Amino acid sequence: MDRIERLAKEHTDLTRRHFLKIGSAGAAAVTVSQLWARENVGRPHPLLTEAVSKLEYLTREENFITYGRGNPPPHKLPPEKLHQVGLVRKTWQLEVLPDPDSNAKVEKPFSKEQGTALNWDALMKLAEKHAVRFMSVITCTNDRTPYGMGLWEGVPLREVVWLARPVSNVRRLFYYGYHNDDPKQRFQSSLPIGRVLEDPPGEHPIILCYKLNNQWLTIDRGGPVRMIVPDAYGNKSVKWLQRIMLTNDYKANDTYALWNNDTVSHIKTCARFIHTPKKIKAGQPAPVTGVAQVGMSGLSKVQYWLHPKDKSLPKDDPYFTNAQWKDADILPPPKHWGGGLPDGKLPEVPRQIDTVTGKPKHWPIRNAIAHWATLITAERPGKYDLRCRTIDANGIAQPMPRPFHKSGNNKIQSVQVVVE
Numbered sequence: 001m002d003r004i005e006r007l008a009k010e011h012t013d014l015t016r017r018h019f020l021k022i023g024s025a026g027a028a029a030v031t032v033s034q035l036w037a038r039e040n041v042g043r044p045h046p047l048l049t050e051a052v053s054k055l056e057y058l059t060r061e062e063n064f065i066t067y068g069r070g071n072p073p074p075h076k077l078p079p080e081k082l083h084q085v086g087l088v089r090k091t092w093q094l095e096v097l098p099d100p101d102s103n104a105k106v107e108k109p110f111s112k113e114q115g116t117a118l119n120w121d122a123l124m125k126l127a128e129k130h131a132v133r134f135m136s137v138i139t140c141t142n143d144r145t146p147y148g149m150g151l152w153e154g155v156p157l158r159e160v161v162w163l164a165r166p167v168s169n170v171r172r173l174f175y176y177g178y179h180n181d182d183p184k185q186r187f188q189s190s191l192p193i194g195r196v197l198e199d200p201p202g203e204h205p206i207i208l209c210y211k212l213n214n215q216w217l218t219i220d221r222g223g224p225v226r227m228i229v230p231d232a233y234g235n236k237s238v239k240w241l242q243r244i245m246l247t248n249d250y251k252a253n254d255t256y257a258l259w260n261n262d263t264v265s266h267i268k269t270c271a272r273f274i275h276t277p278k279k280i281k282a283g284q285p286a287p288v289t290g291v292a293q294v295g296m297s298g299l300s301k302v303q304y305w306l307h308p309k310d311k312s313l314p315k316d317d318p319y320f321t322n323a324q325w326k327d328a329d330i331l332p333p334p335k336h337w338g339g340g341l342p343d344g345k346l347p348e349v350p351r352q353i354d355t356v357t358g359k360p361k362h363w364p365i366r367n368a369i370a371h372w373a374t375l376i377t378a379e380r381p382g383k384y385d386l387r388c389r390t391i392d393a394n395g396i397a398q399p400m401p402r403p404f405h406k407s408g409n410n411k412i413q414s415v416q417v418v419v420e
């Protein structure tokens, strides 16, 4: 057995034992994001151990962490209201207009007033020709935890932008969703037009997204249609999308910018624990699992460091660059992709999955996640701090010195392990 196989077996054994202990008390599936959410509020959950065997690469829709501002937030509106305000497929409309506060010129705007807004059928018509699918992670700039790892489907935004015939004075676009017709409740994001019109090699287009994990986008996820910006933090991926403005304004007029965030920050590479043992026996190996977020700088290694609490920490080395880090194993692509896909099988994802072999073209996938695992051992009883970090594809330790957490939360995580 190689190391990964042994680990997989260990996890199964561990899970089985745990199952026997808890009986059928709570066999609900727990996902990575839920575990993290619990940990964030300081309540580790007894199902943690069980969850290890339930790790799924793609997050099920219902297990995403949901964000949506508004009073009430759009996903809490009753069904009749959703119908009335264009938040069901039948009544949804998208406007693409020149910004009235700038001199942008657009020849064929999609406008409700002129009866030319883009509706669901028109979007589906575009989808027949232009639909793309890709896997990417949603993470909030301000949170340590990915909100969910999705397989998204949509029409590249540029297809609709070109149909609106922009002719001059367009440098950026900004966009927002339904907000109870109250400007104060509007959640807006913006993009440079250049990023919309083309993609760096290996990067995916920004899409008008209507499916997650091969199912229509639910209202919680921002349906019928949301923006998905695959290389940005979640705030660019506006939900309940209804209006896009083409503008000559050169500033990032994002709602998130007003809240002191760096809105053009790319996703950061970082590692987090999923399962760590509270207590282990001296000299005996114990399994640890985690997840790595693969950001703009890629991922080459996940590392961990077990440090006795009674030994002092190195001075003037807040990122522990001189510590005795050891390599963990980055898990290979899953056979079962999870996410509620039937049998865990992916539909065609030609951008990321080789259509002949059915395997990812690159691994790990950028702007996505990778699970990792390792066995830890300690000879001497006592209390230890277990930490994890990543080495990016440029060979640089992440987090690198970066006190600016408003550009994306990225810290070395530390948990306690007792050795008996």
Ligand SMILES: Nc1nc2c(c(=O)[nH]1)N[C@H]1C(S)=C(S)[C@@H](COP(=O)(O)O)O[C@H]1N2
Pocket: 064, 065, 066, 067, 068, 069, 070, 138, 139, 140, 141, 147, 148, 176, 177, 178, 187, 220, 221, 222, 233, 234, 235, 236, 237, 238, 239, 240
């Ligand atoms: N309309 C709207 N879209 C929104 C938001 C919002 O408050 N309103 N929050 C954004 C932020 S800050 C994040 S992190 C993501 C979260 O996406 P999720 O709810 O699908 O996890 O949604 C983004 N899209």
Ligand SMILES: [Mo]
Pocket: 067, 139, 140, 141, 142, 234, 235
């Ligand atoms: Mo966010």
